[in-house]
Each structure stands twice: as C-alpha cells, then as structure tokens.
Amino acid sequence: MVATKTSRTHMLGRLVFRALAMRLRRVAVVFAALAVGAAIVTAMAAVYFDITAKMSRELRTYGANFYIGPSEGASMSESVHQQVIDEAPPGLISAGTPYLYGVVRTEMSKVVLMGVQFESLRPLVPYWQVAGNWIGVNFDDRNAMIGRKLAEQLELGIGKTVTLVRGDEKRSFQIKGLIETGDAVDNVLIVNLSVAQQWLRQPGQASHILLRVNSDPSRVDAFATELRKLHPDLDIRPIRKISASEGQVLGKIKGLMGLVCVVILILSTLCVNTTLLAIVSERSREFALQKALGATNRSIVGQIVIETALIVSAAVIAGCAAGYLLAQVLGQVVFSSTIDFRAPVLPLAALLSIVVALAAAIVPARRATQIEPAAILKGE
Amino acid sequence: MSSSLLEKATTQTAAIETVGLCKRFGQVTALDHVNLRIHRGEFTAFMGASGSGKTTLMNIMTCLDTATEGKVLLDGRDVATFDDEMRRKFRSEKIGLVFQQFHLIPYLSALENVMLAQHYHSVVDEPTALKVLEQFGMGHRVHHLPKQLSGGEQQRVCIARALVNEPPFIFADEPTGNLDEENEQVVMDFLKQLHSQGRTIIMVTHNPDLARSANRIVRLHHGKYLGEELENAPKV
Numbered sequence: 001m002v003a004t005k006t007s008r009t010h011m012l013g014r015l016v017f018r019a020l021a022m023r024l025r026r027v028a029v030v031f032a033a034l035a036v037g038a039a040i041v042t043a044m045a046a047v048y049f050d051i052t053a054k055m056s057r058e059l060r061t062y063g064a065n066f067y068i069g070p071s072e073g074a075s076m077s078e079s080v081h082q083q084v085i086d087e088a089p090p091g092l093i094s095a096g097t098p099y100l101y102g103v104v105r106t107e108m109s110k111v112v113l114m115g116v117q118f119e120s121l122r123p124l125v126p127y128w129q130v131a132g133n134w135i136g137v138n139f140d141d142r143n144a145m146i147g148r149k150l151a152e153q154l155e156l157g158i159g160k161t162v163t164l165v166r167g168d169e170k171r172s173f174q175i176k177g178l179i180e181t182g183d184a185v186d187n188v189l190i191v192n193l194s195v196a197q198q199w200l201r202q203p204g205q206a207s208h209i210l211l212r213v214n215s216d217p218s219r220v221d222a223f224a225t226e227l228r229k230l231h232p233d234l235d236i237r238p239i240r241k242i243s244a245s246e247g248q249v250l251g252k253i254k255g256l257m258g259l260v261c262v263v264i265l266i267l268s269t270l271c272v273n274t275t276l277l278a279i280v281s282e283r284s285r286e287f288a289l290q291k292a293l294g295a296t297n298r299s300i301v302g303q304i305v306i307e308t309a310l311i312v313s314a315a316v317i318a319g320c321a322a323g324y325l326l327a328q329v330l331g332q333v334v335f336s337s338t339i340d341f342r343a344p345v346l347p348l349a350a351l352l353s354i355v356v357a358l359a360a361a362i363v364p365a366r367r368a369t370q371i372e373p374a375a376i377l378k379g380e
Numbered sequence: 381m382s383s384s385l386l387e388k389a390t391t392q393t394a395a396i397e398t399v400g401l402c403k404r405f406g407q408v409t410a411l412d413h414v415n416l417r418i419h420r421g422e423f424t425a426f427m428g429a430s431g432s433g434k435t436t437l438m439n440i441m442t443c444l445d446t447a448t449e450g451k452v453l454l455d456g457r458d459v460a461t462f463d464d465e466m467r468r469k470f471r472s473e474k475i476g477l478v479f480q481q482f483h484l485i486p487y488l489s490a491l492e493n494v495m496l497a498q499h500y501h502s503v504v505d506e507p508t509a510l511k512v513l514e515q516f517g518m519g520h521r522v523h524h525l526p527k528q529l530s531g532g533e534q535q536r537v538c539i540a541r542a543l544v545n546e547p548p549f550i551f552a553d554e555p556t557g558n559l560d561e562e563n564e565q566v567v568m569d570f571l572k573q574l575h576s577q578g579r580t581i582i583m584v585t586h587n588p589d590l591a592r593s594a595n596r597i598v599r600l601h602h603g604k605y606l607g608e609e610l611e612n613a614p615k616v
Contacts, residue, residue, distance in 0.1 A: 011492075011499045018487035289483045292444060293541075294472025294500035296465075374445035377483055378435055378553075 016306050019283070026282075029275045030308075031315050034353055037268035038319020042349040043326035044257045049342035050331075051253060064096070064124055065220065068227070069208035069235045075100070076234065078193070078206040087230060092223065094214050095124040098206035100196045104189075107163045108154055114188040115196020124212055125181070132158040132177035141195045144173035147186035151178055162189065164199060171199065213238070216250075265356055272360035276308070280364040287368050288376035297369040304365045312357040316350045323349060393456060395420045395549070395580060396441055402449035403436050403603075410436040412603040413450065418582065420548065423575040425594035426584045433603035434584045435553055441582070442475050442551050443467040472501045476542025480554035482534040484526040490537045491522040494544050501545040512540045516570065532563030539570055550574060552583045556590060568593050 020027050068084065070076040078098045085093055100115040118135040135143050146156060156162055156175055163172045179185060197203050213220050220238045227236045280287070287300050324341065331339035394417035403411040411433045418424055426434035439445035440452055443459055452459045454470065462470065471477075476497075484493045494509040513522050516536040526534055535555065542550055552571065556564035572593055575581050583594060591597045599606040 008499055008504055011495060011504045014488065014492060015485075015496075022487040285483060286485055289485065290496070290500065292442075292471060292477055293497050294468050296468055299500075372445070374436075374439040377444075377477075377479060377481075378439075 012303070012306075016303060016310070019286075019303070020307055020310065023279060023282070026275050026279050027311060030272050030311050031318075033268045033271035033275070034312055034315030034357060035319040035322065037265050037356055038316050038349050038353045039322035039326055040264040041261050041352050042320045042323020042345060043330060044261045045345045045348050046323065046327035046339050046341055047330055047334075048254055048257050049345060050339045051250065051257075063127065064210035064212050065239045066093075066096075066211040066213045066224070067208060067235070067237055067239055068211070068231075071233055071235045075202060075205040075207055076209075078197070078204050080231065080234065081206070081209050083231075084209070084211070084227060087227065088213075088223065092213055092215060094212045095120060096209060096211035097121045097124060098193060098209045100193055100200065100202060100205060101188075101207045102196065102200035102202070104199060105165050106154065106189075107165055111150060111154075112188045113164075113196055113199065114185070114190045115193040115200075116190060117193050124210060127181070128185075129180040130177045131180075132175070135176055135192070138192060138194070140192055142174060143176040145177040145179055145190040146175050147188050147190075148178050148180045149186040150189060151175070166199065261352075265352060269356045269360045272357060273363060276304070276361055276364035277367065280304070280368045283368075284371050284376050287371050288373040291371065292373040292377060300368050300371075301365045304361060304368060308357050308361045312353055316353045319353065320346055320349055394418055394453070395455060396582075397453040397456075398437070398441070398450065399453065400450035401437070401440065401447050401452065403433070403440060403445070404448045410603050411440070411447075414600075414603070414605045416598060416605065418580065420580050421575075421578055422596055423571070423581045423594040424583070424596045424598060425591035426582065426598050426600060427586065427588065427591045428600035428606070429586055431602070432586075432600040434586075434600050436603075437600065438551055438553055438582060438584050442477065443470050472497075473545065474547050475549045475551055476539075476545070476547040478535070478538050478542050478550065478552035478555045480557035482526070482531075482538045482558070484534055484537055484541075486526055489523045489525055490518060490529065490533075490540075493526070493537055494541045497541045497544050509540075509544055512544045513537070516540050530563075531559050532566060535559060535563065535567055536570070539567070543574070548580055550579055550581045552581065554584055554586070556585075556587075564590075 068076075068080060078100075081096065081098045085096070097117040097120040102113050103110055104113045105111075117138045118140065119138050122134055130145070131148075132145075135145060144162060146154075146162065151157065154162065158175055158178060160175050161172050162175060163170050173189075173191060179190070191199075193206070197205060213223060215223070217238070224236050224238050228234075287295075290300060291297075327339040327341075331337055396416075396418040398414050398416045401411050401414040401416075402409070414433075414437060416437075426437060428434050436445065440447050443462065447460075454474075459467070459470075484490075485496060488496065490513060491506070491509055494513055495504050495506060498504045498509060510519070510522060513519060513536075516539060518533060518536050518540065521529060521533060526537070529537065535558075539555075542552075550571070555571070556567050559567060568590060571581055571583065575595075581594070583590070585591050595610065597609045599608060
C-alpha cells in the first residue's frame with residue numbers, strides 16, 4: 001500500500017461525498033424538490049419574459065385596436081392612412097386599411113357597400129371565417145366578397161354575380177368569398193376601396209381607418225396623443241375594449257405565473273427543509289462525534305452548506321434543462337410557437353434555487369450546531 | 381507504591397482537579413459536590429452503578445459538558461474561563477476519547493476514521509494513522525468500513541483514533557461494554573499498555589473486575605464521591 005499525505009480539503013471532500021452517497025434516497029428527494037422548483041421557475045420566467053411579445057402577437061389576431069375617423073362630417077381623406085403609416089415608428093403598425101361605407105342599390109334591394117384595401121384587410125381581420133376565396137389585390141374591380149346573411153337574403157353564393165344599379169348605369173361583380181364574422185360585416189357587400197369611392201362618388205375619401213398597433217396599452221395611448229397633435233381635425237383613439245383587455249389578460253397571466261412560482265418555491269423550500277432536518281437528525285451522532293474530536297460549529301455548518309450546494313448545483317442544471325423543455329411545451333400548447341430564452345431567465349432560476357436551498361438549510365444547520373456531544377455520545 | 385501514589389494525590393499539582401463539582405439536570409442531581417484530583421500518569425477508574433454520575437463527571441472533565449456549580453481545573457486553569465475555541469482545542473489536542481459504542485463514522489473506512497481525528501487536530505497524515513492502526517493489529521483492515529468490522533476491531537479503531545494525535549489524557553467510557561470476553565481482555569491490555577507508556581487514563585466502568593486494572597478506583601454513588609481505592613487497597 002502506498003501511504004500518502006492527505007490534505008484537509010481532501011478529507012473534507014471524502015466526508016461530504018461519502019455522506020451524500022450514503023443517503024442517496026434523501027439526497028434524491030432534496031434534488032427532486034430543488035430541480036422541480038428550478039424547472040417551474042425557469043419555465044415560468046421564460047414564458048413571463050417572452051409573453052408580452054407572444055400575447056401581443058396572439059391578441060393581434062382579434063382585430064384592430066386603433067381608430068381614426070373624421071371629427072366632423074361623414075368622411076375624411078383616404079391619404080391620412082399613408083400619412084399615419086409614415087409618421088409611425090417602423091414596425092408599430094402591423095395592419096390597417098381605410099373603410100368607406102355607403103348604401104347602394106342592387107337589382108333586388110338596397111345594400112350597404114363597404115370599400116376596403118383587400119391586401120391590408122386580411123391581416124387586420126384574421127378571425128373572419130371565409131368560404132371561397134379572399135380577394136388578394138387592391139386593384140381587383142371585378143370581384144366582391146359578401147357577408148353570409150346578406151348573401152342568404154339575396155340568394156347569392158360563390159361564383160354568382162351581384163349587380164349594382166345607379167340610374168341607367170350597372171356594374172356587376174362576381175362573388176369570390178362568403179364572410180362570416182358574427183358582426184355587422186355579415187350584412188355588407190365588400191368591394192375594393194377605389195371601386196366603392198367611384199360608385200359612391202367619393203373619390204379619395206374614407207369613412208374611417210382601422211389599424212392594428214403592436215404595443216402595450218400605454219404605448220398605444222402615447223401614439224394616439226402624438227397623432228392627435230399632428231391631426232387635430234381627426235378623431236383618433238385606441239379601441240379601448242381590445243387594448244385594455246389585452247393589458248388585463250397579460251397582467252393576470254403574469255400574476256398567475258408569479259403566484260405559481262411562489263407556491264412551488266414555498267413547497268420546495270418546505271420539502272428540502274424537512275428532508276435536511278431528517279438528515280441532520282440521522283447524522284446527529286456523526287456531528288456529535290466530530291464536535292467531540294474538535295470540530296467547530298462552523299465546520300459542521302460548512303459541511304451541510306457544501307453538501308446542499310452540490311445538490312443545488314446539480315438540481316439547477318437539471319431543473320433549467322427541464323424548465324426549458326417545459327417552456328417549449330407551454331409555448332406550443334398556449335401560443336403555438338417556441339419560447340425564446342431571455343437573458344434574465346437562467347440567472348433568476350439559479351438565484352431563486354440558491355435562495356430556496358439556503359432558506360431550507362437554515363433551521364437544519366442551526367439544529368446541527370445545537371447538538372450536544374455529551375448527550376448524544378453517552379453510552380449506556 | 382500505594383503510599384507514594386497517595387502522597388502524590390495529596391501534594392502534587394493535579395493535572396485535573398474538580399472542586400465542589402455539581403451537575404443538575406432539572407430536579408435531578410447527577411453530581412453532588414465532587415472533589416477529586418487526578419495526576420499525570422495515573423490510571424483511574426470511575427466506578428459506580430448506572431446513574432452514579434461517572435459519565436457526567438467524565439463529560440465535564442473532557443469539556444463536552446459544563447458544570448452547574450463548582451470548578452474543573454486543568455493544569456491549575458479553571459475551564460470555566462475557556463471560550464469555545466479553547467475547549468475545542470483542548471478536546472482535539474489534549475484528550476483521546478474511547479466510547480462504549482465506538483462511534484465510528486459509518487461511511488468512512490477504518491483508516492479514514494482515524495484520520496478524522498487528525499483532520500480536526502491539525503494535519504491529516506495518512507502514514508501516521510496507518511502506523512497507529514497497525515500497532516493495534518488492524519493493518520489488514522484499514523480500508524474496511526465499520527460495518528465490515530467486528531466489535532473488537534471497531535473498538536481498536538476507536539482506540540487508534542483516540543491515540544493518533546498522541547494526547548496526554550485518554551478517557552474511556554465503558555470501553556468494553558459492547559465486547560465479548562476475549563476482546564474485552566485485548567482492549568484492557570491495550571489500555572494497560574498505554575498506561576505503562578506514561579499516559580493518563582481515566583476509565584468509566586461499572587465492572588469491578590475491569591476497574592481493578594486501574595491503579596486508582598474512584599467510587600461514585602448517586603452523584604456523590606463515595607471514596608476510592610489505590611491499587612486495590614481500600615482507602616476510605
């Protein structure tokens with residue numbers, strides 16, 4: 001046998017690793033509690049930091065959130081639409097179109113005609129249920145779309161023709177798509193804006209403009225204020241119902257995730273604390289003996305801290321990896337997209353896991369320092 | 381010999397001295413005004429029935445416990461003036477502890493258990509720990525865990541651990557309490573050998589036969605000093 005000098009650190013290492021190896025089941029419980037905590041925090045934090053963008057994208061599918069209309073009169077200049085787009089910071093406006101409404105006569109009855117820019121309309125109203133096809137270009141002056149109720153009333157279907165009548169003048173459109181929205185659009189005939197302007201004799205005019213502004217409610221408000229200064233003659237306002245509810249939903253979801261994290265971390269702390277207490281109780285003779293041999297309370301606490309730190313390190317690595325996967329599952333299930341890992345996620349998860357472990361180790365470490373060797377080592 | 385020991389007990393400065401030592405646990409008095417002087421090189425046995433206070437007396441002398449009343453003087457210094465660090469140092473440097481239940485760390489080998497005492501003393505020195513184990517006939521079992529050793533072997537490891545730092549005092553609390561007759565004899569022979577090498581040994585036992593191995597027997601009864609014998613000669 002080759003005898004060697006052994007450093008104190010080496011001896012401490014043997015004490016720590018052998019002690020952990022001897023109580024694998026309890027160590028596994030502490031590891032699992034910390035890893036679950038780290039996984040949940042990682043997943044929730046990843047979703048939390050990524051949710052504004054994801055929710056915003058998700059809620060954007062529910063329609064326009066910004067209205068621009070004339071302060072007085074029934075119409076305004078269509079050119080305002082392009083001006084607003086030019087004035088907005090890049091990327092702020094994701095969709096928008098001017099709308100022009102008017103009552104027109106068909107061969108059968110009077111109907112409401114709605115003129116829009118079809119290319120811009122589609123991303124603004126992705127929730128519309130369309131049978132048949134969308135009109136894909138703004139210059140299409142032969143086709144129209146029609147609300148389902150109006151189509152039923154006029155007994156029109158896809159491929160059929162509807163004819164507008166103005167005195168002796170007639171203009172026919174082929175129905176390309178049937179629209180079901182659940183609102184007033186189900187009762188209108190939709191044609192290209194330029195066609196509507198021409199037929200209604202309102203060239204270059206629009207009834208109003210609807211936009212989808214990509215931002216949180218406060219920024220949408222700020223944008224509205226800015227536009228009002230530039231266009232004092234227009235009625236400019238966010239559509240509160242959607243903007244405010246988006247903010248509320250975001251706030252509630254974030255709050256719920258925070259609550260879930262807090263509850264999980266408390267449960268994790270209690271679980272780790274109970275298991276560490278059981279370990280200290282099991283090892284009371286070992287600690288008593290070490291004290292009798294000259295160990296200080298500090299060295300006993302040091303052992304517990306090192307052992308806990310080793311478990312925490314492993315749990316953080318495993319927990320963060322599991323949390324990443326969990327975040328992706330949540331992202332797919334809730335938002336149908338991946339969750340991007342933002343910079344603060346991993347440090348936050350690691351920090352909270354360390355805080356949990358330290359909080360859980362305080363009482364067991366104190367208990368270990370209170371061990372009285374005389375009482376424990378007494379042999380009878 | 382007995383008269384010279386008696387003389388030493390009364391005239392020389394004691395290595396350990398208790399003055400009016402009392403220990404109470406709530407309403408129970410474990411030690412009741414015990415006055416005792418132990419000199420270097422003595423092999424003293426504390427003898428008495430269960431609950432007589434002998435282990436409590438040993439615990440206070442080894443700074444593992446504190447007295448409720450009275451003093452313990454180590455080389456003339458009152459241990460009450462020791463802070464935690466001094467008490468810790470005293471335990472790691474001046475005394476070796478032998479327990480009835482061995483108290484070996486279950487996940488450390490025999491060699492590592494001995495090295496643990498070095499770890500808390502100063503420097504971990506594996507060759508020295510190995511040598512001490514070999515002295516006690518454990519050279520072939522150094523890498524065995526306690527559960528792989530017999531009771532006698534575990535006690536030998538325990539004694540090796542107590543001796544590895546070469547402390548001047550060995551305190552043994554019922555060192556053969558968990559051993560069979562053969563191993564009991566082996567352990568007592570080790571203690572006698574250590575005594576012959578000049579170490580001060582204090583042994584707690586309730587077994588009169590074992591106590592006779594000592595050259596001084598202190599009798600305790602219900603926490604009181606009942607008397608003592610020097611080399612089997614009744615003194616009080």
